[in-house]
Amino acid sequence: MSTMNPSRLGRPVDADRRAARRRQIINGARGVFARKGFHAASTAEISAEAGVSGANLYQYFATKDDLIMSLIEENLAGDLALIESLNDAKSLKQGIMSLGKALFETPPGRQSHALRLEILAESFRQEEVAATLRRAEIRMIDTLGAIIGKAQVSGEVPDEISTLQAAATIIACVDGFMSRIAFTPISAEAQLAGFVMLITAALRLQQS
Amino acid sequence: MSTMNPSRLGRPVDADRRAARRRQIINGARGVFARKGFHAASTAEISAEAGVSGANLYQYFATKDDLIMSLIEENLAGDLALIESLNDAKSLKQGIMSLGKALFETPPGRQSHALRLEILAESFRQEEVAATLRRAEIRMIDTLGAIIGKAQVSGEVPDEISTLQAAATIIACVDGFMSRIAFTPISAEAQLAGFVMLITAALRLQQS
Amino acid sequence: MSTMNPSRLGRPVDADRRAARRRQIINGARGVFARKGFHAASTAEISAEAGVSGANLYQYFATKDDLIMSLIEENLAGDLALIESLNDAKSLKQGIMSLGKALFETPPGRQSHALRLEILAESFRQEEVAATLRRAEIRMIDTLGAIIGKAQVSGEVPDEISTLQAAATIIACVDGFMSRIAFTPISAEAQLAGFVMLITAALRLQQS
Amino acid sequence: MSTMNPSRLGRPVDADRRAARRRQIINGARGVFARKGFHAASTAEISAEAGVSGANLYQYFATKDDLIMSLIEENLAGDLALIESLNDAKSLKQGIMSLGKALFETPPGRQSHALRLEILAESFRQEEVAATLRRAEIRMIDTLGAIIGKAQVSGEVPDEISTLQAAATIIACVDGFMSRIAFTPISAEAQLAGFVMLITAALRLQQS
DNA sequence: TATGAATGAGGCTTCATTCAT
DNA sequence: TATGAATGAAGCCTCATTCAT
Numbered sequence: 001m002s003t004m005n006p007s008r009l010g011r012p013v014d015a016d017r018r019a020a021r022r023r024q025i026i027n028g029a030r031g032v033f034a035r036k037g038f039h040a041a042s043t044a045e046i047s048a049e050a051g052v053s054g055a056n057l058y059q060y061f062a063t064k065d066d067l068i069m070s071l072i073e074e075n076l077a078g079d080l081a082l083i084e085s086l087n088d089a090k091s092l093k094q095g096i097m098s099l100g101k102a103l104f105e106t107p108p109g110r111q112s113h114a115l116r117l118e119i120l121a122e123s124f125r126q127e128e129v130a131a132t133l134r135r136a137e138i139r140m141i142d143t144l145g146a147i148i149g150k151a152q153v154s155g156e157v158p159d160e161i162s163t164l165q166a167a168a169t170i171i172a173c174v175d176g177f178m179s180r181i182a183f184t185p186i187s188a189e190a191q192l193a194g195f196v197m198l199i200t201a202a203l204r205l206q207q208s
Numbered sequence: 209m210s211t212m213n214p215s216r217l218g219r220p221v222d223a224d225r226r227a228a229r230r231r232q233i234i235n236g237a238r239g240v241f242a243r244k245g246f247h248a249a250s251t252a253e254i255s256a257e258a259g260v261s262g263a264n265l266y267q268y269f270a271t272k273d274d275l276i277m278s279l280i281e282e283n284l285a286g287d288l289a290l291i292e293s294l295n296d297a298k299s300l301k302q303g304i305m306s307l308g309k310a311l312f313e314t315p316p317g318r319q320s321h322a323l324r325l326e327i328l329a330e331s332f333r334q335e336e337v338a339a340t341l342r343r344a345e346i347r348m349i350d351t352l353g354a355i356i357g358k359a360q361v362s363g364e365v366p367d368e369i370s371t372l373q374a375a376a377t378i379i380a381c382v383d384g385f386m387s388r389i390a391f392t393p394i395s396a397e398a399q400l401a402g403f404v405m406l407i408t409a410a411l412r413l414q415q416s
Numbered sequence: 417m418s419t420m421n422p423s424r425l426g427r428p429v430d431a432d433r434r435a436a437r438r439r440q441i442i443n444g445a446r447g448v449f450a451r452k453g454f455h456a457a458s459t460a461e462i463s464a465e466a467g468v469s470g471a472n473l474y475q476y477f478a479t480k481d482d483l484i485m486s487l488i489e490e491n492l493a494g495d496l497a498l499i500e501s502l503n504d505a506k507s508l509k510q511g512i513m514s515l516g517k518a519l520f521e522t523p524p525g526r527q528s529h530a531l532r533l534e535i536l537a538e539s540f541r542q543e544e545v546a547a548t549l550r551r552a553e554i555r556m557i558d559t560l561g562a563i564i565g566k567a568q569v570s571g572e573v574p575d576e577i578s579t580l581q582a583a584a585t586i587i588a589c590v591d592g593f594m595s596r597i598a599f600t601p602i603s604a605e606a607q608l609a610g611f612v613m614l615i616t617a618a619l620r621l622q623q624s
Numbered sequence: 625m626s627t628m629n630p631s632r633l634g635r636p637v638d639a640d641r642r643a644a645r646r647r648q649i650i651n652g653a654r655g656v657f658a659r660k661g662f663h664a665a666s667t668a669e670i671s672a673e674a675g676v677s678g679a680n681l682y683q684y685f686a687t688k689d690d691l692i693m694s695l696i697e698e699n700l701a702g703d704l705a706l707i708e709s710l711n712d713a714k715s716l717k718q719g720i721m722s723l724g725k726a727l728f729e730t731p732p733g734r735q736s737h738a739l740r741l742e743i744l745a746e747s748f749r750q751e752e753v754a755a756t757l758r759r760a761e762i763r764m765i766d767t768l769g770a771i772i773g774k775a776q777v778s779g780e781v782p783d784e785i786s787t788l789q790a791a792a793t794i795i796a797c798v799d800g801f802m803s804r805i806a807f808t809p810i811s812a813e814a815q816l817a818g819f820v821m822l823i824t825a826a827l828r829l830q831q832s
Numbered sequence: 833t834a835t836g837a838a839t840g841a842g843g844c845t846t847c848a849t850t851c852a853t
Numbered sequence: 854t855a856t857g858a859a860t861g862a863a864g865c866c867t868c869a870t871t872c873a874t
Contacts, residue, residue, distance in 0.1 A: 010677065010835025011874040017837090037333060039247035042864060053839045058866070114332035121329045123390040124322035125245060133391040141393070168394050169402035176384020182331040183341040185349070186376050194377035194410075201409030202402075222854095229854095251848060261426065261856045263850080272848065426856025427853040433858090453749060455663035458843060469860045471846080480844065530748035537745045539806040540738035541661060549807040557809070584810050585818035592800020598747040599757040601765070602792050610793035610826075617825030618818075638833095645833095667869060677835045679871080688869065 022060050025050045026071050034114040038068050038122060072119050072129060076136035079116070083143050092151040093205055096170075100195045103178060104188040113178050120175065141167045148203065157203050169202045230268045233258045234279050242319040245326055246276050280327050280337060284344035287324070291351050300359040301413055304378075308403045311386060312396040321386050328383065349375045356411065366412050377410045438476050441466045442487050450530040454484050454538060488535050488545060492552035495532070499559050508567040509621055512586075516611045519594060520604040529594050536591065557583045564619065574620050585618045646684050649674045650695050658735040661742055662692050696743050696753060700760035703740070707767050716775040717829055720794075724819045727802060728812040737802050744799065765791045772827065782828050793826045 028050025032041040043064055047054045061067040082099065089095025103109060123130040144167035151157040177195055184191065199205075236258025240249040251272055255262045269275040290307065297303025311317060331338040352375035359365040365374075385403055392399065407413075444466025448457040459480055463470045477483040498515065505511025519525060539546040560583035567573040593611055600607065615621075652674025656665040667688055671678045685691040706723065713719025727733060747754040768791035775781040781790075801819055808815065823829075 037247055039245055055839055117329040120387045121325040130391040134393055138393050165398060165402055172384040172388060175387045176380040179328045179383045179387060180380060183338040185342055185346050190373060194373055198406055264855055453663055455661055471860055533745040536803045537741040546807040550809055554809050581814060581818055588800040591803045592796040595744045595799045595803060599754040601758055601762050606789060610789055614822055680834050
């Protein structure tokens with residue numbers, strides 16, 4: 001019955017254009033979601049911020065929830081990339097210090113922190129979000145664990161600690177500090193000091 | 209306080225009734241907010257869960273946001289009370305261990321964790337929430353700091369650490385572990401072990 | 417938990433008022449549905465025609481479909497009442513003649529005809545509608561059959577015909593003539609003549 | 625007609641292709657309209673069922689309403705052809721009996737019945753549809769009337785009946801029985817018996 | 833011609849809140 | 854006080870249709 005002729009009929013699909021639009025929408029959504037949260041954000045505001053018509057959004061995402069899930073996965077991939085970037089640091093301690101510093105630089109981080117927290121909160125409400133986070137958490141722990149393992153080989157970290165347990169603990173610490181950035185009465189320096197102290201302990205590094 | 213002399217005061221009973229109703233509504237709200245989040249929860253569902261008519265809610269709270277703020281403050285007061293309960297423990301370490309154990313007992317904690325996370329997330333969006341949290345955070349740090357100070361006097365904790373900094377760090381850790389309870393692939397025991405390790409380090413306690 | 421006290425708290429339910437509003441909305445819906453059909457009619461137009469806010473409609477009907485089903489059942493009850501009114505006629509033939517005349521009086525009937533047809537059409541699409549119509553059809557056939565039976569006793573109708581079969585046939589005829597009222601090139605008199613002829617035959621009445 | 629000489633005419637093939645596509649779309653529309661009704665059917669679903677892109681539809685029909693009108697006319701032409709097929713029957717009675725039998729064979733008829741009913745219902749709403757149906761009704765009555773006239777010549781039908789009136793009555797009967805096929809509690813045999821009885825009476829045929 | 837992309841308008845429904853009893 | 858009734862303002866999504874390729 002179908003007379004579709006893939007060869008030369010009609011407008012060809014431009015995969016790049018499509019991907020770009022998708023990103024454009026996700027970026028608009030990121031801003032609005034960070035500002036309002038998933039549920040208070042309206043698709044109208046999102047599409048406006050993305051510079052797209054309200055209806056067009058639905059050609060790239062089946063539903064608002066679909067958009068949310070896509071954004072969550074993209075964000076988690078970014079978090080993982082952040083951890084992987086530790087591979088490029090001179091030493092594990094140097095790398096984590098850099099990460100910590102970036103963590104407490106308010107202006108750039110604020111949006112992504114709000115989003116990360118919103119995602120964590122959503123994990124208590126939608127099992128699908130929890131499952132996605134679980135998968136991501138496993139990858140993050142594994143990745144960071146491997147990096148710690150390399151630091152063990154190079155002698156930076158003592159062999160007796162459990163790499164996975166240390167990794168999990170560090171990641172929890174990061175979220176812990178991040179979660180209060182909007183209101184903490186503690187100065188950025190003091191926060192960083194506390195953070196470094198914890199990491200040092202978790203990895204049994206030598207005190208600086 | 210208000211039950212001293214029913215014959216003397218015009219309407220102390222009514223005042224009690226009012227307070228009771230308020231709590232009844234807040235408790236209903238707690239359940240719904242934990243399940244759905246602040247914005248996805250409807251006042252209709254809240255009043256239904258509280259066993260109250262939808263209109264009646266507005267005789268105790270001016271607005272949904274007012275209800276949210278009241279609940280937030282009540283919850284933060286509860287968090288503070290939790291910290292104050294450390295005064296009753298034999299030693300600081302014992303007390304924090306108990307707190308940690310309670311933290312990772314999933315069923316009872318789940319609702320309050322979801323709520324705490326929702327509140328933290330909201331702090332990025334409403335400056336009023338952030339301000340409230342800041343005030344609460346200060347009280348918590350001060351209170352925990354004083355407790356740590358007492359532990360220094362008793363010799364449990366070395367004198368050279370900064371009580372406030374240690375307190376702030378510990379509280380951040382607690383939120384960090386709590387934030388992932390819904391999805392963490394780590395066992396409760398391993399979480400507790402990581403938690404204890406961090407606290408021990410923050411307080412420079414002797415290894416158990 | 418529920419503190420509901422049915423005795424004297426709050427506004428009492430006024431069942432009459434509620435029923436009146438319901439009818440008001442159904443009547444508004446009747447007009448719009450007759451004019452546009454079930455699917456082209458908007459709830460906004462319905463509530464406007466009923467003199468009610470758009471939201472208020474949903475305190476009486478869970479959904480547009482619910483409203484449609486309610487209206488269908490009310491209409492079918494009216495159709496049955498029409499058949500029952502045959503009991504008041506002097507003779508069966510007189511009664512059916514009156515019904516037939518009313519059937520072809522365009523202005524008053526037009527709206528109800530449109531609606532009846534819309535309902536019949538919907539029976540092909542929603543099994544629930546079909547089931548409702550089936551129940552109504554059975555009652556109509558039984559009722560009309562009983563009336564025909566009485567006419568047999570009084571000697572107006574010969575005993576040898578099947579009352580149920582005759583009833584079913586007559587009802588089908590009515591719908592047949594009704595279905596073309598909007599466009600038939602036949603004069604009302606000629607239609608009536610044809611209708612009477614068929615009924616006469618179905619009941620084996622004496623020719624007038 | 626358009627296939628006479630491919631070498632002579634510039635684009636007879638294209639004309640054929642156009643007509644074929646048109647039919648293809650109309651056939652897709654028939655299915656969807658029968659299933660959902662005119663207004664609940666979306667052009668997207670229609671074009672999908674026709675195996676055509678949604679935009680392509682608009683190169684063959686100016687508007688959804690245009691498609692509806694075209695389909696209505698095509699269907700009415702088919703109805704007329706059905707009546708004309710009576711000319712091929714041995715006797716009028718035989719022909720009508722065959723038509724009746726086909727009428728009550730549920731599976732094949734169901735779709736076309738739903739469509740016919742939808743069209744009848746639409747006649748109450750759009751004067752244009754009513755006008756189209758009126759024209760078709762006149763042709764049907766004339767055609768069936770002429771066939772009845774031939775049966776009078778052959779002696780099958782008595783001369784004294786009005787051919788046009790009889791024709792109109794018969795057509796109304798057909799629609800009457802058809803309109804309830806989706807829900808009637810009457811068996812196909814009983815329906816057929818009732819139908820035949822009415823036709824026999826309308827034409828004053830001899831009882832079988 | 834035929835298809836993918838885009839969009840304004842509108843549809844159904846929910847919600848926070850006010851009013852009347 | 855407490856409840857049922859009412860509503861304007863949104864919110865998510867779909868649709869018929871046009872535009873670009």
